[in-house]
Amino acid sequence: MPPLSEILKTTTTPNGTPWLTSARVGDGYLLRYAGMADFILNGAGSQLTCWRVEPGVSADTIRHLVLDQALPMVLNRRGREALHATAIVTPKGACAFSGPAGSGKSTLPASFFLAGFGALGDDCLPLVEQNGSIQVLPGYPGMRLGRDALEALSAASGVTAPVADYTSKRRALALPSAKNFPREPVLLSRIYRVVRPKEGEP
Template identity: 35%
Template sequence: MLDGKCRMVNAYIRAVQRSQERVDALPFHEWKFPDGGLWMQFFRKPLGYLLRFPSVADFEISADGKEVVGFPAPDADDDAAEHLYLNQVLPLALSRQGHLVFHASAVDIGGDAVAFLGESGRGKSTLAGSFSRNGFRVLTDDGLVLVPCEHGYRVMPSEPSIRLWPDSERALVGENLALAVRMQLSSKARFRAGDGFVFCDRPRPLRRIYFLGDRESGGIAFERLTAAEALVQLVKNSFLLDVEEANTLALHFDQVSGLSREVVCYRLAYLRQYGELSHVRTAIIEHAGVRMDVECELQCNRAA
Protein backbone atom coordinates (compact mmCIF):
# COMPACT_ATOMS: atom_id res chain seq x y z
CA MET A 1 0.00 0.00 0.00
CA LEU A 2 0.99 3.63 -0.49
CA ASP A 3 0.22 6.53 1.80
CA GLY A 4 -0.33 10.14 0.76
CA LYS A 5 3.39 10.87 0.90
CA CYS A 6 4.18 8.01 -1.49
CA ARG A 7 5.88 5.98 1.20
CA MET A 8 5.42 2.24 1.51
CA VAL A 9 3.24 1.30 4.49
CA ASN A 10 2.21 -2.03 5.94
CA ALA A 11 0.73 -3.26 9.21
CA TYR A 12 3.74 -4.65 11.06
CA ILE A 13 3.78 -6.02 14.59
CA ARG A 14 7.04 -6.97 16.23
CA ALA A 15 6.03 -9.68 18.71
CA VAL A 16 7.97 -11.16 21.60
CA GLN A 17 10.83 -13.54 21.00
CA ARG A 18 9.81 -17.04 19.97
CA SER A 19 11.74 -20.27 19.46
CA GLN A 20 11.75 -21.56 15.91
CA GLU A 21 9.78 -24.76 16.28
CA ARG A 22 9.83 -27.47 13.68
CA VAL A 23 7.40 -26.97 10.78
CA ASP A 24 5.65 -30.16 9.71
CA ALA A 25 5.26 -29.16 6.07
CA LEU A 26 8.18 -28.85 3.67
CA PRO A 27 9.05 -25.34 2.45
CA PHE A 28 7.65 -24.60 -1.01
CA HIS A 29 10.58 -22.32 -1.79
CA GLU A 30 14.04 -21.44 -0.41
CA TRP A 31 16.57 -18.68 -0.88
CA LYS A 32 20.26 -19.50 -0.52
CA PHE A 33 23.51 -17.58 -0.30
CA PRO A 34 25.92 -17.71 -3.27
CA ASP A 35 27.95 -20.33 -1.34
CA GLY A 36 24.88 -22.56 -0.97
CA GLY A 37 24.10 -21.73 2.65
CA LEU A 38 20.43 -21.43 3.63
CA TRP A 39 19.12 -17.87 3.78
CA MET A 40 15.32 -18.12 4.01
CA GLN A 41 12.53 -20.70 3.82
CA PHE A 42 8.96 -20.13 2.59
CA PHE A 43 6.10 -22.09 4.19
CA ARG A 44 2.35 -21.98 3.65
CA LYS A 45 0.10 -21.49 6.67
CA PRO A 46 -3.71 -21.76 6.93
CA LEU A 47 -4.10 -17.97 6.91
CA GLY A 48 -1.05 -16.94 4.91
CA TYR A 49 2.69 -17.58 4.92
CA LEU A 50 5.61 -18.18 7.24
CA LEU A 51 9.05 -16.87 6.28
CA ARG A 52 11.90 -18.31 8.33
CA PHE A 53 15.41 -16.95 8.64
CA PRO A 54 17.17 -19.75 10.55
CA SER A 55 18.23 -18.76 14.10
CA VAL A 56 17.25 -15.12 13.51
CA ALA A 57 13.51 -14.59 13.04
CA ASP A 58 10.16 -15.88 11.79
CA PHE A 59 7.70 -13.65 9.97
CA GLU A 60 4.04 -14.48 9.46
CA ILE A 61 2.39 -12.72 6.51
CA SER A 62 -1.36 -12.58 5.89
CA ALA A 63 -2.72 -14.08 2.67
CA ASP A 64 -3.23 -10.60 1.15
CA GLY A 65 0.22 -9.37 2.19
CA LYS A 66 -1.15 -6.49 4.24
CA GLU A 67 -0.22 -7.68 7.73
CA VAL A 68 3.11 -8.95 9.01
CA VAL A 69 4.00 -10.24 12.47
CA GLY A 70 7.68 -10.73 13.31
CA PHE A 71 9.02 -13.15 15.92
CA PRO A 72 12.75 -12.70 16.67
CA ALA A 73 14.47 -15.89 17.74
CA PRO A 74 15.86 -16.07 21.30
CA ASP A 75 19.26 -14.39 21.55
CA ALA A 76 18.88 -12.99 18.03
CA ASP A 77 20.14 -9.52 17.22
CA ASP A 78 17.20 -7.08 17.40
CA ASP A 79 18.69 -4.94 14.65
CA ALA A 80 19.00 -7.97 12.37
CA ALA A 81 15.30 -8.84 12.67
CA GLU A 82 14.27 -5.27 11.91
CA HIS A 83 16.61 -5.14 8.96
CA LEU A 84 15.25 -8.40 7.55
CA TYR A 85 11.73 -7.06 7.78
CA LEU A 86 12.52 -3.84 5.94
CA ASN A 87 14.78 -5.28 3.24
CA GLN A 88 13.44 -8.78 2.60
CA VAL A 89 10.02 -9.39 4.15
CA LEU A 90 8.37 -6.06 3.33
CA PRO A 91 9.26 -6.29 -0.41
CA LEU A 92 7.75 -9.78 -0.48
CA ALA A 93 4.60 -8.59 1.30
CA LEU A 94 4.29 -5.69 -1.13
CA SER A 95 4.63 -8.07 -4.07
CA ARG A 96 1.71 -10.02 -2.63
CA GLN A 97 -0.31 -6.79 -2.73
CA GLY A 98 0.38 -6.54 -6.46
CA HIS A 99 3.30 -4.11 -6.48
CA LEU A 100 6.29 -4.48 -8.78
CA VAL A 101 9.34 -5.17 -6.59
CA PHE A 102 12.80 -6.17 -7.81
CA HIS A 103 16.17 -7.24 -6.45
CA ALA A 104 17.85 -4.00 -7.48
CA SER A 105 19.54 -0.87 -6.26
CA ALA A 106 18.75 2.62 -7.55
CA VAL A 107 20.26 6.08 -7.32
CA ASP A 108 18.99 9.60 -7.92
CA ILE A 109 20.97 11.29 -10.69
CA GLY A 110 19.81 14.81 -11.48
CA GLY A 111 16.29 14.12 -10.27
CA ASP A 112 15.82 10.88 -12.22
CA ALA A 113 16.19 7.32 -10.99
CA VAL A 114 18.67 4.89 -12.52
CA ALA A 115 18.30 1.27 -11.43
CA PHE A 116 20.83 -1.59 -11.33
CA LEU A 117 19.60 -5.19 -11.43
CA GLY A 118 21.58 -8.39 -11.17
CA GLU A 119 22.16 -11.57 -9.25
CA SER A 120 23.64 -11.50 -5.76
CA GLY A 121 27.31 -10.54 -5.93
CA ARG A 122 27.04 -8.67 -9.23
CA GLY A 123 27.81 -5.34 -7.59
CA LYS A 124 24.40 -3.63 -7.26
CA SER A 125 25.10 -2.29 -3.77
CA THR A 126 28.72 -1.51 -4.53
CA LEU A 127 27.77 0.60 -7.53
CA ALA A 128 25.01 2.41 -5.62
CA GLY A 129 27.37 2.91 -2.69
CA SER A 130 30.01 4.33 -5.00
CA PHE A 131 27.52 6.88 -6.32
CA SER A 132 26.43 7.72 -2.77
CA ARG A 133 30.00 8.22 -1.52
CA ASN A 134 30.38 10.79 -4.28
CA GLY A 135 27.32 12.89 -3.52
CA PHE A 136 24.53 11.09 -5.38
CA ARG A 137 21.56 9.92 -3.33
CA VAL A 138 20.59 6.26 -3.01
CA LEU A 139 16.90 5.45 -3.43
CA THR A 140 17.23 1.81 -2.45
CA ASP A 141 19.91 -0.77 -1.81
CA ASP A 142 17.53 -3.64 -2.61
CA GLY A 143 13.78 -4.13 -2.85
CA LEU A 144 13.24 -1.67 -5.72
CA VAL A 145 9.53 -0.75 -5.78
CA LEU A 146 8.12 0.66 -9.03
CA VAL A 147 4.76 2.42 -9.20
CA PRO A 148 3.10 3.16 -12.56
CA CYS A 149 2.39 6.84 -13.18
CA GLU A 150 1.18 9.01 -16.04
CA HIS A 151 4.56 9.21 -17.77
CA GLY A 152 6.07 5.82 -16.93
CA TYR A 153 7.14 4.60 -13.48
CA ARG A 154 8.28 6.09 -10.21
CA VAL A 155 10.94 4.57 -7.96
CA MET A 156 9.89 4.60 -4.32
CA PRO A 157 12.54 5.32 -1.65
CA SER A 158 13.22 2.55 0.83
CA GLU A 159 14.91 2.32 4.22
CA PRO A 160 18.01 4.58 4.19
CA SER A 161 20.72 1.98 4.63
CA ILE A 162 23.10 0.08 2.41
CA ARG A 163 24.77 -3.32 2.81
CA LEU A 164 28.27 -4.09 1.56
CA TRP A 165 30.42 -7.20 1.31
CA PRO A 166 33.76 -6.90 3.17
CA ASP A 167 35.84 -6.13 0.07
CA SER A 168 33.43 -3.40 -1.07
CA GLU A 169 33.32 -2.08 2.49
CA ARG A 170 37.09 -1.70 2.54
CA ALA A 171 37.17 -0.07 -0.90
CA LEU A 172 34.35 2.42 -0.33
CA VAL A 173 34.61 3.15 3.40
CA GLY A 174 38.21 2.37 4.23
CA GLU A 175 39.35 3.62 7.61
CA ASN A 176 35.80 4.35 8.82
CA LEU A 177 34.92 0.66 9.16
CA ALA A 178 33.81 1.25 12.76
CA LEU A 179 30.66 2.87 11.37
CA ALA A 180 29.36 -0.48 10.13
CA VAL A 181 26.64 -2.51 11.82
CA ARG A 182 27.61 -6.19 11.56
CA MET A 183 24.82 -8.46 10.36
CA GLN A 184 24.03 -11.75 12.05
CA LEU A 185 23.10 -13.78 8.98
CA SER A 186 25.64 -12.44 6.51
CA SER A 187 29.20 -11.21 6.21
CA LYS A 188 27.80 -7.97 4.82
CA ALA A 189 27.97 -4.81 6.92
CA ARG A 190 25.13 -2.33 7.09
CA PHE A 191 25.58 1.45 6.86
CA ARG A 192 22.84 3.93 7.68
CA ALA A 193 22.24 7.46 6.49
CA GLY A 194 24.86 9.76 7.92
CA ASP A 195 27.58 7.08 7.90
CA GLY A 196 29.17 8.65 4.84
CA PHE A 197 26.28 7.67 2.58
CA VAL A 198 23.45 9.92 1.38
CA PHE A 199 19.90 8.83 0.56
CA CYS A 200 16.89 10.19 -1.30
CA ASP A 201 13.56 10.24 0.57
CA ARG A 202 11.27 11.21 -2.34
CA PRO A 203 10.00 9.19 -5.33
CA ARG A 204 11.87 9.73 -8.56
CA PRO A 205 10.86 9.01 -12.18
CA LEU A 206 12.57 5.92 -13.57
CA ARG A 207 14.85 6.76 -16.48
CA ARG A 208 16.95 3.64 -17.14
CA ILE A 209 17.37 0.06 -16.01
CA TYR A 210 20.80 -1.54 -16.27
CA PHE A 211 21.41 -5.28 -15.87
CA LEU A 212 24.91 -5.75 -14.50
CA GLY A 213 27.39 -8.12 -16.11
CA ASP A 214 31.13 -8.79 -16.08
CA ARG A 215 33.79 -7.80 -18.59
CA GLU A 216 37.13 -9.61 -18.67
CA SER A 217 39.11 -6.72 -20.11
CA GLY A 218 39.00 -2.96 -19.79
CA GLY A 219 36.30 -0.71 -21.13
CA ILE A 220 32.61 -0.25 -20.45
CA ALA A 221 29.96 -1.77 -22.70
CA PHE A 222 26.26 -0.88 -23.00
CA GLU A 223 23.99 -3.21 -24.94
CA ARG A 224 20.34 -2.33 -25.47
CA LEU A 225 18.01 -5.22 -24.73
CA THR A 226 14.89 -6.11 -26.65
CA ALA A 227 11.63 -6.10 -24.72
CA ALA A 228 11.71 -9.91 -24.69
CA GLU A 229 15.28 -9.99 -23.32
CA ALA A 230 14.44 -7.39 -20.67
CA LEU A 231 11.34 -9.36 -19.69
CA VAL A 232 13.39 -12.47 -18.95
CA GLN A 233 15.82 -10.54 -16.77
CA LEU A 234 13.09 -8.66 -14.92
CA VAL A 235 11.27 -11.89 -14.09
CA LYS A 236 14.51 -13.46 -12.84
CA ASN A 237 15.13 -10.52 -10.51
CA SER A 238 11.61 -10.13 -9.10
CA PHE A 239 10.49 -10.35 -5.50
CA LEU A 240 7.53 -12.77 -5.39
CA LEU A 241 6.06 -14.16 -2.19
CA ASP A 242 4.27 -17.09 -3.82
CA VAL A 243 6.12 -18.44 -6.85
CA GLU A 244 3.61 -21.25 -7.39
CA GLU A 245 0.24 -19.46 -7.45
CA ALA A 246 -1.00 -19.27 -11.05
CA ASN A 247 -3.06 -16.06 -10.72
CA THR A 248 -0.21 -14.21 -9.03
CA LEU A 249 2.26 -15.30 -11.69
CA ALA A 250 -0.08 -14.30 -14.52
CA LEU A 251 -0.63 -10.83 -13.06
CA HIS A 252 3.07 -10.36 -12.44
CA PHE A 253 3.94 -11.45 -15.97
CA ASP A 254 1.51 -8.90 -17.42
CA GLN A 255 2.94 -6.13 -15.23
CA VAL A 256 6.54 -6.95 -16.09
CA SER A 257 5.70 -7.25 -19.79
CA GLY A 258 4.36 -3.71 -19.72
CA LEU A 259 7.46 -2.47 -17.92
CA SER A 260 9.81 -4.14 -20.43
CA ARG A 261 8.01 -2.45 -23.33
CA GLU A 262 7.90 1.00 -21.77
CA VAL A 263 11.28 1.45 -20.07
CA VAL A 264 14.55 1.26 -21.98
CA CYS A 265 16.78 -1.47 -20.54
CA TYR A 266 20.47 -2.14 -21.13
CA ARG A 267 23.06 -4.71 -20.23
CA LEU A 268 26.01 -2.96 -18.59
CA ALA A 269 29.35 -4.77 -18.51
CA TYR A 270 32.56 -3.45 -17.00
CA LEU A 271 35.76 -4.68 -15.41
CA ARG A 272 34.98 -5.55 -11.80
CA GLN A 273 37.78 -3.55 -10.20
CA TYR A 274 37.20 -0.83 -7.65
CA GLY A 275 39.56 1.52 -9.43
CA GLU A 276 37.20 1.51 -12.41
CA LEU A 277 34.14 2.72 -10.49
CA SER A 278 34.72 6.44 -11.14
CA HIS A 279 34.81 5.74 -14.90
CA VAL A 280 31.69 3.58 -14.63
CA ARG A 281 29.80 6.34 -12.82
CA THR A 282 30.71 8.90 -15.47
CA ALA A 283 29.78 6.51 -18.29
CA ILE A 284 26.37 5.75 -16.74
CA ILE A 285 25.54 9.44 -16.31
CA GLU A 286 26.49 10.20 -19.90
CA HIS A 287 24.74 7.12 -21.30
CA ALA A 288 21.50 7.75 -19.40
CA GLY A 289 21.43 11.30 -20.72
CA VAL A 290 20.47 12.68 -17.33
CA ARG A 291 20.36 16.46 -17.00
CA MET A 292 22.21 17.41 -13.86
CA ASP A 293 22.22 20.71 -12.03
CA VAL A 294 25.49 22.55 -11.55
CA GLU A 295 26.17 21.19 -8.07
CA CYS A 296 25.57 17.59 -9.13
CA GLU A 297 27.78 18.00 -12.19
CA LEU A 298 30.60 19.38 -10.07
CA GLN A 299 30.33 16.35 -7.78
CA CYS A 300 30.59 14.02 -10.73
CA ASN A 301 33.60 15.85 -12.15
CA ARG A 302 35.39 15.76 -8.79
CA ALA A 303 34.64 12.04 -8.45
CA ALA A 304 36.01 11.27 -11.90
Protein backbone atom coordinates (compact mmCIF):
# COMPACT_ATOMS: atom_id res chain seq x y z
CA MET A 1 0.00 0.00 0.00
CA PRO A 2 1.29 3.52 -0.75
CA PRO A 3 2.12 5.53 2.39
CA LEU A 4 -0.63 7.53 4.08
CA SER A 5 -0.25 11.21 3.31
CA GLU A 6 -3.15 12.70 5.29
CA ILE A 7 -5.77 11.41 7.74
CA LEU A 8 -9.08 12.92 6.65
CA LYS A 9 -11.58 11.65 9.21
CA THR A 10 -11.99 9.08 11.96
CA THR A 11 -15.43 7.97 13.11
CA THR A 12 -16.59 5.85 16.04
CA THR A 13 -19.71 3.89 16.94
CA PRO A 14 -22.15 5.38 19.51
CA ASN A 15 -20.29 3.58 22.33
CA GLY A 16 -16.95 5.08 21.27
CA THR A 17 -15.52 2.03 19.47
CA PRO A 18 -13.33 2.97 16.46
CA TRP A 19 -15.18 2.35 13.19
CA LEU A 20 -13.79 4.03 10.07
CA THR A 21 -10.61 5.94 9.29
CA SER A 22 -10.39 7.62 5.90
CA ALA A 23 -7.09 8.94 4.59
CA ARG A 24 -5.34 10.05 1.44
CA VAL A 25 -3.18 7.37 -0.12
CA GLY A 26 -1.25 8.27 -3.27
CA ASP A 27 -3.80 9.84 -5.63
CA GLY A 28 -6.65 7.95 -3.97
CA TYR A 29 -8.21 7.21 -0.61
CA LEU A 30 -7.97 4.60 2.12
CA LEU A 31 -11.12 3.35 3.89
CA ARG A 32 -10.01 1.43 6.99
CA TYR A 33 -12.77 -0.37 8.91
CA ALA A 34 -11.21 -1.04 12.31
CA GLY A 35 -10.38 -4.69 12.90
CA MET A 36 -12.01 -5.81 9.64
CA ALA A 37 -10.64 -4.62 6.30
CA ASP A 38 -8.96 -1.89 4.26
CA PHE A 39 -10.29 -0.64 0.93
CA ILE A 40 -8.52 1.61 -1.57
CA LEU A 41 -10.61 3.96 -3.73
CA ASN A 42 -8.88 5.58 -6.69
CA GLY A 43 -9.02 9.34 -7.13
CA ALA A 44 -11.65 9.21 -9.89
CA GLY A 45 -13.94 7.04 -7.78
CA SER A 46 -14.03 4.44 -10.56
CA GLN A 47 -12.24 1.55 -8.81
CA LEU A 48 -12.66 0.14 -5.29
CA THR A 49 -10.11 -2.48 -4.20
CA CYS A 50 -10.25 -4.64 -1.09
CA TRP A 51 -6.59 -4.27 -0.08
CA ARG A 52 -6.46 -6.19 3.21
CA VAL A 53 -8.77 -8.38 5.30
CA GLU A 54 -8.10 -9.17 8.95
CA PRO A 55 -7.82 -12.91 9.78
CA GLY A 56 -11.17 -14.48 10.62
CA VAL A 57 -13.33 -11.81 8.98
CA SER A 58 -16.09 -13.51 6.99
CA ALA A 59 -17.11 -13.01 3.36
CA ASP A 60 -20.53 -11.87 4.68
CA THR A 61 -18.83 -9.01 6.52
CA ILE A 62 -16.80 -7.96 3.47
CA ARG A 63 -19.92 -8.01 1.29
CA HIS A 64 -21.73 -5.83 3.85
CA LEU A 65 -18.85 -3.35 4.04
CA VAL A 66 -18.79 -3.03 0.25
CA LEU A 67 -22.55 -2.80 -0.33
CA ASP A 68 -23.68 -0.79 2.67
CA GLN A 69 -20.64 1.21 3.77
CA ALA A 70 -18.08 1.78 1.00
CA LEU A 71 -20.29 2.13 -2.08
CA PRO A 72 -22.18 5.17 -0.74
CA MET A 73 -18.79 6.90 -0.40
CA VAL A 74 -17.87 5.83 -3.93
CA LEU A 75 -21.10 7.37 -5.24
CA ASN A 76 -20.40 10.63 -3.41
CA ARG A 77 -16.87 10.70 -4.84
CA ARG A 78 -18.35 10.33 -8.32
CA GLY A 79 -20.59 13.34 -7.77
CA ARG A 80 -23.80 11.52 -6.90
CA GLU A 81 -25.93 12.15 -3.87
CA ALA A 82 -26.91 9.12 -1.80
CA LEU A 83 -29.49 9.17 0.99
CA HIS A 84 -29.00 7.07 4.14
CA ALA A 85 -32.51 5.66 3.76
CA THR A 86 -34.60 2.67 2.72
CA ALA A 87 -37.30 2.94 0.07
CA ILE A 88 -40.36 1.24 -1.36
CA VAL A 89 -42.06 1.70 -4.72
CA THR A 90 -45.65 2.97 -4.65
CA PRO A 91 -48.02 3.77 -7.54
CA LYS A 92 -47.00 7.44 -7.13
CA GLY A 93 -43.25 6.86 -6.98
CA ALA A 94 -40.56 6.02 -4.45
CA CYS A 95 -41.25 6.54 -0.75
CA ALA A 96 -38.07 6.77 1.35
CA PHE A 97 -37.65 6.29 5.11
CA SER A 98 -34.69 7.90 6.84
CA GLY A 99 -33.61 7.92 10.48
CA PRO A 100 -30.89 7.05 12.99
CA ALA A 101 -29.74 3.49 13.69
CA GLY A 102 -32.41 1.50 15.51
CA SER A 103 -35.25 3.83 14.55
CA GLY A 104 -36.99 1.29 12.32
CA LYS A 105 -36.12 2.72 8.91
CA SER A 106 -35.64 -0.83 7.60
CA THR A 107 -38.37 -2.56 9.64
CA LEU A 108 -41.14 -0.20 8.52
CA PRO A 109 -40.38 -0.54 4.79
CA ALA A 110 -40.04 -4.32 5.25
CA SER A 111 -43.69 -4.47 6.34
CA PHE A 112 -44.59 -2.81 3.02
CA PHE A 113 -42.28 -5.18 1.12
CA LEU A 114 -43.99 -8.18 2.70
CA ALA A 115 -47.32 -6.75 1.53
CA GLY A 116 -46.00 -6.85 -2.03
CA PHE A 117 -44.72 -3.30 -2.59
CA GLY A 118 -41.57 -3.06 -4.68
CA ALA A 119 -38.15 -2.71 -3.07
CA LEU A 120 -35.57 -0.12 -4.11
CA GLY A 121 -32.73 -0.67 -1.67
CA ASP A 122 -31.75 -0.79 1.97
CA ASP A 123 -29.85 2.07 3.66
CA CYS A 124 -28.28 3.58 0.53
CA LEU A 125 -30.43 5.36 -2.05
CA PRO A 126 -28.47 6.92 -4.94
CA LEU A 127 -30.23 9.93 -6.48
CA VAL A 128 -30.05 11.30 -10.00
CA GLU A 129 -31.75 14.23 -11.71
CA GLN A 130 -33.64 13.30 -14.86
CA ASN A 131 -36.03 15.46 -16.87
CA GLY A 132 -36.28 18.04 -14.11
CA SER A 133 -37.16 15.56 -11.35
CA ILE A 134 -35.26 13.60 -8.70
CA GLN A 135 -35.07 9.86 -9.39
CA VAL A 136 -33.91 7.00 -7.13
CA LEU A 137 -31.53 4.45 -8.64
CA PRO A 138 -32.31 0.82 -7.63
CA GLY A 139 -29.93 -0.78 -5.14
CA TYR A 140 -30.70 -4.38 -4.12
CA PRO A 141 -33.88 -6.09 -2.80
CA GLY A 142 -32.46 -7.66 0.38
CA MET A 143 -33.29 -6.15 3.79
CA ARG A 144 -31.15 -6.09 6.96
CA LEU A 145 -33.38 -6.84 9.93
CA GLY A 146 -32.96 -7.81 13.57
CA ARG A 147 -34.39 -11.09 14.84
CA ASP A 148 -37.23 -9.32 16.66
CA ALA A 149 -38.23 -7.49 13.47
CA LEU A 150 -38.09 -10.70 11.43
CA GLU A 151 -40.33 -12.46 13.94
CA ALA A 152 -42.74 -9.53 14.26
CA LEU A 153 -43.10 -9.46 10.48
CA SER A 154 -43.49 -13.26 10.32
CA ALA A 155 -40.47 -13.31 8.01
CA ALA A 156 -38.18 -15.46 10.15
CA SER A 157 -39.04 -18.58 8.14
CA GLY A 158 -37.92 -16.96 4.90
CA VAL A 159 -34.48 -17.16 3.31
CA THR A 160 -31.96 -15.16 5.34
CA ALA A 161 -28.19 -14.82 5.53
CA PRO A 162 -25.85 -13.24 8.09
CA VAL A 163 -25.14 -9.54 7.54
CA ALA A 164 -21.75 -9.33 9.25
CA ASP A 165 -19.74 -10.82 12.10
CA TYR A 166 -20.30 -7.84 14.39
CA THR A 167 -24.11 -7.79 14.26
CA SER A 168 -26.95 -10.24 14.88
CA LYS A 169 -28.98 -8.80 12.02
CA ARG A 170 -29.93 -11.05 9.13
CA ARG A 171 -30.26 -10.20 5.47
CA ALA A 172 -33.79 -11.15 4.35
CA LEU A 173 -33.51 -12.36 0.77
CA ALA A 174 -36.89 -13.84 -0.09
CA LEU A 175 -39.25 -10.89 0.29
CA PRO A 176 -42.28 -11.09 -2.05
CA SER A 177 -41.22 -7.96 -3.90
CA ALA A 178 -37.74 -9.24 -4.77
CA LYS A 179 -38.96 -10.86 -8.00
CA ASN A 180 -40.34 -7.47 -9.14
CA PHE A 181 -37.21 -5.49 -8.30
CA PRO A 182 -37.09 -2.40 -10.56
CA ARG A 183 -34.36 -2.11 -13.15
CA GLU A 184 -34.84 1.59 -13.96
CA PRO A 185 -34.79 4.77 -11.85
CA VAL A 186 -38.00 5.59 -9.95
CA LEU A 187 -39.38 9.08 -9.27
CA LEU A 188 -38.77 10.17 -5.65
CA SER A 189 -42.16 11.11 -4.27
CA ARG A 190 -41.75 11.34 -0.47
CA ILE A 191 -39.08 11.20 2.25
CA TYR A 192 -40.18 10.39 5.80
CA ARG A 193 -38.01 10.82 8.89
CA VAL A 194 -38.44 7.90 11.31
CA VAL A 195 -37.60 8.49 14.99
CA ARG A 196 -38.29 6.57 18.18
CA PRO A 197 -40.24 8.49 20.84
CA LYS A 198 -38.24 9.58 23.85
CA GLU A 199 -38.73 7.67 27.07
CA GLY A 200 -42.06 8.69 28.62
CA GLU A 201 -43.52 10.04 25.39
CA PRO A 202 -46.63 8.35 23.94
